Amino acid sequence: MAASGKIASFRLPPLPTVGELIKLYSLRAEKQLSQNFLLDLRLTDKLVRQAGNLNNAHVCEVGPGPGGLTRSILNAGATDLLVVEKDSRFIPGLKLLSEAAPGRLRIVHGDILTYRMDRGFPGSICQPWEEDPPNLHIIGNLPFSVSTPLIISWLENIANRTGPFAYGRTQLTLTFQKEVAQRLTASTKSKQRSRLSIMAQYLCTVHHCFTIPGKAFVPKPKVDVGVVHFTPLVQPHIQQPFKLVEKIVRNIFQFRRKHCHRGIGMLFPEARRDAFTEELMCKADVEPTMRPIELTIPHIKALADVYAEMCAREPLLLGYDFREELRLKHLDKQRATLKAVPRGT
Numbered sequence: 498m499a500a501s502g503k504i505a506s507f508r509l510p511p512l513p514t515v516g517e518l519i520k521l522y523s524l525r526a527e528k529q530l531s532q533n534f535l536l537d538l539r540l541t542d543k544l545v546r547q548a549g550n551l552n553n554a555h556v557c558e559v560g561p562g563p564g565g566l567t568r569s570i571l572n573a574g575a576t577d578l579l580v581v582e583k584d585s586r587f588i589p590g591l592k593l594l595s596e597a598a599p600g601r602l603r604i605v606h607g608d609i610l611t612y613r614m615d616r617g618f619p620g621s622i623c624q625p626w627e628e629d630p631p632n633l634h635i636i637g638n639l640p641f642s643v644s645t646p647l648i649i650s651w652l653e654n655i656a657n658r659t660g661p662f663a664y665g666r667t668q669l670t671l672t673f674q675k676e677v678a679q680r681l682t683a684s685t686k687s688k689q690r691s692r693l694s695i696m697a698q699y700l701c702t703v704h705h706c707f708t709i710p711g712k713a714f715v716p717k718p719k720v721d722v723g724v725v726h727f728t729p730l731v732q733p734h735i736q737q738p739f740k741l742v743e744k745i746v747r748n749i750f751q752f753r754r755k756h757c758h759r760g761i762g763m764l765f766p767e768a769r770r771d772a773f774t775e776e777l778m779c780k781a782d783v784e785p786t787m788r789p790i791e792l793t794i795p796h797i798k799a800l801a802d803v804y805a806e807m808c809a810r811e812p813l814l815l816g817y818d819f820r821e822e823l824r825l826k827h828l829d830k831q832r833a834t835l836k837a838v839p840r841g842t
């Protein structure tokens with residue numbers, strides 16, 4: 498790994514432009530892999546600046562593709578950049594970049610959804626959770642097709658301090674479709690408030706940095722793109738298991754236009770739904786007629802704490818899924834109808 502030094506000494510030597518590389522290796526964008534390239538190095542530099550100081554940093558870049566953002570990360574002074582790319586067509590171009598930045602760029606041909614980032618960096622960079630974030634950043638112009646499952650899985654990792662967060666409070670700077678970026682950062686009562694807003698904001702400080710117009714990408718996507726920065730909180734606002742919080746929030750927001758008791762009721766078996774819902778809302782001191790978008794994180798925390806107590810008292814509650822109850826009811830009905838039909842008809 499390169500020794501510390503002035504940022505200027507990190508700058509890459511002259512290389513073919515990203516556009517030239519795309520032509521050289523005939524890199525047509527694949528729709529299936531959500532490929533929209535950022536070729537304007539001023540924009541990739543701006544995106545990378547949102548991550549903070551990358552001098553001597555370790556960075557994981559998701560989906561480097563033809564390497565525009567990769568160049569900006571290297572130029573910002575990262576000394577250990579690990580890129581994870583699924584599409585083998587980009588590997589030769591990335592190898593060229595790696596030769597231009599000796600010892601600073603590691604290339605993984607793989608899928609970010611299964612890549613074990615907890616094994617990708619030296620243990621020496623670990624920082625205690627309560628202290629400053631480690632000198633490790635995740636940066637990516639994410640493929641739209643994986644951005645939501647990926648951030649949900651990383652939020653779960655944050656809650657459990659696993660994966661990239663085994664090193665401490667690793668910061669993320671990522672792109673999303675503008676609507677998703679708005680949902681991630683939406684405040685209480687805003688139109689975009691959703692499951693994603695609560696899940697992200699109970700675990701992280703989330704900041705919508707800027708919007709990149711769709712026309713800046715090649716090929717141009719139908720939507721604009723938001724750059725979002727996440728810093729995991731030292732103390733999550735809700736201290737219950739991620740899956741339990743996720744279950745409550747999913748149930749609440751499935752009826753986003755109704756009063757919140759409607760979705761909350763679906764946490765409970767039909768036979769005891771009314772009584773359990775009343776108990777939960779009462780003990781959590783949440784007004785049943787509030788709309789899901791009006792609920793603050795302290796409201797969700799109160800609901801999660803009381804629901805966890807109820808699950809401890811009635812262990813079958815945690816695994817209860819109203820869809821499964823509906824499915825079984827439907828099956829019973831079908832069986833009863835079959836029985837009712839006289840034989841031979």
Ligand code: SAM
Nearest residue numbers: 533534535560561562582583584608609638640
């Ligand atoms: N970073 C490049 C840029 O900004 O121009 C490319 C961005 S493009 C939106 C998304 C990239 O992610 C593509 O290179 C695509 O092949 C890659 N990709 C898609 N799914 C992936 C996955 N599951 N794991 C790793 N890379 C993936």
